[in-house]
Amino acid sequence: MSDDSLAIRTLTTDDLPAFSSMLARAFLSDNEEGLQFREGLVFEPERSHAVFDGDELIGAGELLTRKITVPGAGQTPLAAVTSVGVAPGHRRRGVLTRVMRAQLHGLHEDGGEPIAALWASESVIYPRFGYGLGAQFFRAKLRSKAAFRPGVELEAERVREVAREEAIPLIKAIYEKEAPLRVGALDRPESAWEFNLDDREVRHKGASAMKFAVLPDGYAIYRVKSDWDEEGPRGTLSLQELVATTPRAYATLYRFLLDYDLIGTIEVNAALDEPLIHMLADPRKMSRSGGDSLWVRLVDVDRALVTRRYRGPVDLVFGVHDAFCPWNTGNWRLTAGADGNAAVTRVEDAPDLELDVIDLGAIFLGGTRPSTLAAAGRIKERTEGAVSRATAAFATDREPSCLESF
Numbered sequence: 110m111s112d113d114s115l116a117i118r119t120l121t122t123d124d125l126p127a128f129s130s131m132l133a134r135a136f137l138s139d140n141e142e143g144l145q146f147r148e149g150l151v152f153e154p155e156r157s158h159a160v161f162d163g164d165e166l167i168g169a170g171e172l173l174t175r176k177i178t179v180p181g182a183g184q185t186p187l188a189a190v191t192s193v194g195v196a197p198g199h200r201r202r203g204v205l206t207r208v209m210r211a212q213l214h215g216l217h218e219d220g221g222e223p224i225a226a227l228w229a230s231e232s233v234i235y236p237r238f239g240y241g242l243g244a245q246f247f248r249a250k251l252r253s254k255a256a257f258r259p260g261v262e263l264e265a266e267r268v269r270e271v272a273r274e275e276a277i278p279l280i281k282a283i284y285e286k287e288a289p290l291r292v293g294a295l296d297r298p299e300s301a302w303e304f305n306l307d308d309r310e311v312r313h314k315g316a317s318a319m320k321f322a323v324l325p326d327g328y329a330i331y332r333v334k335s336d337w338d339e340e341g342p343r344g345t346l347s348l349q350e351l352v353a354t355t356p357r358a359y360a361t362l363y364r365f366l367l368d369y370d371l372i373g374t375i376e377v378n379a380a381l382d383e384p385l386i387h388m389l390a391d392p393r394k395m396s397r398s399g400g401d402s403l404w405v406r407l408v409d410v411d412r413a414l415v416t417r418r419y420r421g422p423v424d425l426v427f428g429v430h431d432a433f434c435p436w437n438t439g440n441w442r443l444t445a446g447a448d449g450n451a452a453v454t455r456v457e458d459a460p461d462l463e464l465d466v467i468d469l470g471a472i473f474l475g476g477t478r479p480s481t482l483a484a485a486g487r488i489k490e491r492t493e494g495a496v497s498r499a500t501a502a503f504a505t506d507r508e509p510s511c512l513e514s515f
Contacts, residue, residue: 112202112203112204114162115160115161115162115167115202115203115204115207116160116161117158117159117160117161117207117208117211118158118159118161119154119155119156119157119158119159120154120155120157120158120159120169121154122152122154124154124157124159124166125145125148125149125152125154126145127166128148128152128157128159128166128169128192129141129144129145129148130145130166131159131166131167131168131169131194131196132144132148132169132192132194134196134197135168135194135195135196135197136194136230140311143309143311146307146309147304147307148192150300150303150304150307151173151191151300151301151303151304151515152171153171153172153173153174156171156172156173156174157169157170157171157172157192158170158171158207158208158211158212158215159208160195160204160207160208162199166196167195167196167199167204168194168195168196168199168204168205168207168208169192169193169194169208170190170191170192170193170194170205170208170209170211170212171190171191171192171193172188172189172190172191172212172216172225173188173189173190173191173301173515174186174188174189174298175187175188175189175295175296175298175301175515176295176296177224177226177293177294177295177296177511178288178289178290178291178292178293178294178295179224179292179416179417179473179474180292180417180418180419180474180475180503180505181417181418181419181449182416182417182418183289184288184289184296185224185416185417186222186223186224187222187224187225187226187295188212188216188221188222188224188225188226188408189225189226189227189295189515190212190225190226190227191227191228191515193205193208193227193230205234206238209238209433210433212225213225213238213239213406213408213433213434214434216408217408217409217434217436221408222408223407223408223409223412223413223416224405224406224407224408224413224416224473225240225405225406225408226240226243226403226404226405226406226511227240227403227404227406228402228403228404228514228515229401229404232401232404235404235406236467237433238406238433239406239407239431239432239433239434239465239466239467239470240404240405240406240467240470241404241405241406241466241467241468241469241470241471241472241473241477242401242404242471242476242477243293243403243404243405243470243471243472243473243474243476243477243509244293244401244402244403244405244474244476244508244509244510244511245381245399245400245401245402245476245508246378246379246380246381246399246400246401246402246510246511246512247377247378247379247380247381247383247397247398247399247400248376248377248378248379248397248398248399248400249376249377249378249379249383249395249396249397249398250374250375250376250377250395250396251367251374251375251377251385251394251395252373252374252375252394253346253367253368253369253372253373253374253375254367254368255367255389255390255391255394255395256389256390256391257360257364257388257389257390258388258389258390259390261360261388262356262357262360263357263360263361263364264324264326264357264358264361266324266325266361268322268323268324268361268362268365269322269323269324270320270321270322271321271322271323272321273306273308273318273319273321275321276321276323276328277302277306277321279323279328280321280323280328280330280352281297281302283326283327283328283352283353283354284297284352285297286354287352287353287354291507291510292474292475292505292507292508292509292510293402293403293474293476293509293510293511294510294511294513295511295513295515301515304515305350305513306319306330313332315334316332316333316334316345316347317332317333317334318332319331319332319349320332320333322362322365322366324353324358324361324362325358326353326354326355326357326358327351327352327353327354327355327358327359327361327362328350328351328352328353328362329348329350329351329362329365329366330348330349330350330351331346331347331348331349331366332346332347332349333345333346333347333369333371333372334346334347335371336373342370342371342372342373343373343374344371344372344373344374345372345373345374345375345376346366346369346372346374346375346376347375347376348366348375348376348377348378350512350513351363351366351377356384359384360388363385363388378512379397379512380507380508380510380512381476381508381510382507382508382510402510402511402512402514403474403509403511404470405470405471405473405474406466406470407437407466407469407470407473408434409436409437410427410429410431410437410441410453410466410469411441411453411454411455413473414441414443414451414453414469414473415450415451415452415453417451417473417474418445418448418449418450418451419443419445419449419451419502419503420449420501420502420503420504421445421447421449421501421502422445422446422447423443423444423445423451423498423499423501423502424442424443424444424445425442425443425461425462425495425498425499425502426440426441426442426443426456426458426459426460426461426462427440427441427442427443427460427461427462427463427464427469428440428459428460428462428463428464428491429441429464429465429466429469430463430464430465430466431465431466434466437466439455440455440456440457440458440459440460441453441454441455441456442454442455442456442458443502445502459491460491461490461491461492461495462479462488462489462490462491462492462495462496462499463488463489463491464482464487464488464489465487467487468482468487468488472499472503473503474505474509475503475504475505475508475509476505476508476509478500478503478504479496479499479500479503480496480497480500483496
């Protein structure tokens with residue numbers, strides 16, 4: 110239920126302490142000072158919306174100016190939604206709805222980014238506002254010293270573990286080369302690098318400072334934590350990020366991590382189609398549990414769908430329902446030629462497929478197949494064969510992957 114006594118406005122730099130204090134309460138954190146430091150690294154006050162009850166800031170959300178790699182077309186502007194929270198005692202007053210409306214309606218009215226995405230603290234929240242599950246990942250654990258199958262090719266050059274100051278320019282260059290090629294990856298302005306590489310002691314959680322291992326074509330960032338039992342060393346290596354531009358660099362970096370001395374377990378956040386499991390002599394040395402990463406929202410269906418490329422010729426009419434952004438509701442014809450470039454127009458023709466904007470967000474990056482959503486009863490086929498044609502058109506070579514929480 111909406112409360113008409115509340116007011117909403119964009120923030121200024123002076124609002125950062127109150128903004129951070131509210132988020133600390135919303136996310137059950139006692140470390141308000143640390144949260145304010147991290148928020149300050151990426152804070153874009155002019156793109157942050159907050160709801161006030163009198164003078165008290167009780168809920169807010171922020172848009173970060175980023176880019177995301179989309180199928181076949183490289184990087185495109187993204188409104189990266191973050192720092193969304195409502196203070197305890199003020200929930201179920203329509204606060205979050207006001208923030209979401211300010212973000213999405215504002216993007217539409219201003220002609221801003223046509224795509225928004227976020228990592229969700231609770232997965233049941235954001236479908237209410239049109240976000241679909243667009244990418245997933247694995248939390249994986251590997252046993253130390255796990256062997257590779259015969260034939261895995263490694264670099265002749267040895268991996269070097271180097272100091273932070275030497276590593277940073279190397280890893281930035283490698284990331285900037287690889288990110289535009291991997292669907293779901295984000296660009297990294299300097300503020301994002303500072304956020305991701307924040308290594309204050311409070312971030313260690315009993316482990317080491319960040320360590321950096323590099324090759325000319327790849328790098329790994331990780332922490333190690335010492336532990337022992339009666340059988341000997343059982344330390345943990347937690348991998349924050351591994352980026353490689355060649356298969357050999359990828360294999361060589363993982364071989365380095367698997368052979369790290371005094372370690373019993375390697376913890377990894379991995380893409381759904383991570384090659385590593387197919388390189389192991391015994392795949393059961395890698396245990397996995399699933400998780401959701403990017404939730405994707407098409408702000409403007411027509412502007413968003415043309416940012417990516419499609420797999421060959423396609424001509425389909427999508428009947429779209431969008432309760433939260435009603436300008437998207439209607440029938441949209443998506444046509445693409447052999448080059449994959451698309452045009453999207455509003456039409457009066459009967460739809461080949463009927464779906465919610467949530468489902469368009471889910472299939473946009475290629476991580477969720479239209480055929481899967483049809484099997485779940487979410488996409489309705491009105492023209493025979495339309496689901497198969499849509500599934501083929503939205504397909505990608507690899508699963509989208511965004512392992513960077515923002």
